[in-house]
Amino acid sequence: MxxxxxxxxxxxxxxxxxxxxxxxxxxxxxxxxxxxxxxxxxxxxxxxxxxxxxxxxxxxxxxxxxxxxxxxxxxxxxxxxxxDGVELYPDTAEGPAFAFAPGRAPETLRQNPGAST
Amino acid sequence: MIRGRVMGEVWATKKAPRLAGRKLILVAETCITAGAERPTGRVVVATDLLDAARGDTVVVAFGSGARNAECPGSRDVLVDAAVVQIVDGSSTPGAD
Amino acid sequence: MKLARVVGTLWGAKQSDGMHGRRVVEVRPLGLAGATDGTRLTADCDDVHLRESSMLALDPLGADVGQLVLIGVGSRIRDLVIGPRATTKACVIAIVDEALVEMSPGEGSP
The missing domain is CATH 2.40.50.220 (EutN/Ccml)
Structure with missing residues (x-):
């Protein structure tokens, strides 16, 4: 998916x-x-x-x-x-910058405190 | 099948009935180049029956292989990617 | 079907039922961009012929690391080679001794 x-x-x-x-x-x-x-x-x-x-x-x-x-x-x-929500684990990948192209992060993205961007 | 890292979770209340009750996780595909494991930039939403924890390296299967993990032999699940193994070790040079 | 080289094996205790007792290999498909007429593809051929990306496949034949294999992808192939309940679509269907390129594949070939 x-x-x-x-x-x-x-x-x-x-x-x-x-x-x-x-x-x-x-x-x-x-x-x-x-x-x-x-x-x-x-x-x-x-x-x-x-x-x-x-x-x-x-x-x-x-x-x-x-x-x-x-x-x-x-x-x-x-x-x-x-x-409803997406949570990215900060220490597992290089943050949403790696996962999603600029402007393409999910609206409901919720990052853990201390996560890199 | 691909190798990937569990990098997040997806919550959804409103789901198609054939997907109901399944945990969805975000897996970042990784590949091993020059002796180190790196993300390729591709991300997949997969169902997870094995309770993979954050940061786990997992094997994700696609298509009928993923359906077989959820419900062997069935065509009646709305799943096209599933975690089928949590990797404990690998002999590929550069893998954790 | 495609040619690939086995670069490693994977294991993990927590797995779907359809994976029990099955060997998982990591393979890198061959790219023929640098091949010319007469290029022999064997187990010890140069790494320049390997593509960057790797994939995982179930291996019922027991291929060793470094060997060239033939990878088949698809549910029909999986049904015939491993069984209808295996949780994969990619499997090793042959251990290749040698392949010979008899014509340069040209620029821009995948």
């Missing part, structure tokens, strides 16, 4: 029939793990009910298709959770 922020919504009139009734959200990834996949935006189906501005956890692949209701749905990313 990856962390992302909902930055908008997508609408389509003509679309694959299995996408009918799915809410499509535009998500800006805050951190990636798969270099083959890397892009500055991602369109996700939303079975959870996220809103613009919220940070979310995005699930990719087959489970995302399942979340959209059916493994035959042409979907590759789905909102799995709405983030």
């Amino acid at each position: 990856i962390l992302g922020r909902v930055i908008g919504q997508c609408w389509a009139t003509r679309q694959a029939s299995r996408l009918d009734g799915q809410k499509l959200l535009l998500v800006q990834p805050l951190a990636w793990y798969d270099p083959d996949h890397q892009a500055d935006h991602l369109v996700c189906v939303d079975p959870v009910g996220a809103e613009v501005g919220q940070d979310v956890v995005v699930c990719m692949g087959l489970p995302a298709r399942l979340a959209a209701g059916d493994t035959r749905t042409p979907v590759e990313a789905s909102i799995a959770a709405i983030v």
Whole structure:
């Protein structure tokens, strides 16, 4: 899964029939793990009910298709959770500067006292 | 699978039903270059059944391998990355 | 499938059930950027052919550190080589004796 922020919504009139009734959200990834996949935006189906501005956890692949209701749905990313808070342990990585590009730290980021930035 | 360091936690109350009840952690991928373990800059949100502690080096599996860690043989969990091992040691030169 | 060199093994007592008794190896995939016609890739070939990134794979064959291996990634491969309940998608499917490059891969190859 990856962390992302909902930055908008997508609408389509003509679309694959299995996408009918799915809410499509535009998500800006805050951190990636798969270099083959890397892009500055991602369109996700939303079975959870996220809103613009919220940070979310995005699930990719087959489970995302399942979340959209059916493994035959042409979907590759789905909102799995709405983030309440993120805590970074100060001594484990080089702080959020390493983890998140400038301006891309989660809104709800909470750092331990004494953490480096 | 990748090697990574547990670098944080993610809390969420509103989750998709197939993800409910699972602990989510942030893992920073690391690689060993020139005899030292360094973060690559890639970060993944993974589920954690093994209770990894802060700073632990862990093995994260993706896709069906991650689902097998959560629920073997099932396709019905909304998980695409999971901690499958907490690393005690490694013979790679430069690893802790 | 890709060629890689085993650079180490990992162990840890706390693990998923699907990892029990399985050997985890750390491998670095080969990059062919510096290869030319006639480059032989063997267990003792130069490190210049190794890519920076490393990955982890389950190893049912018992490859030694330094050996060249063939890595397969995917659930089908995992099902066939290890079993449907193993918690990985990457596994060692062969220990390679030698590979021979017969054409320069050119600039910008991955």
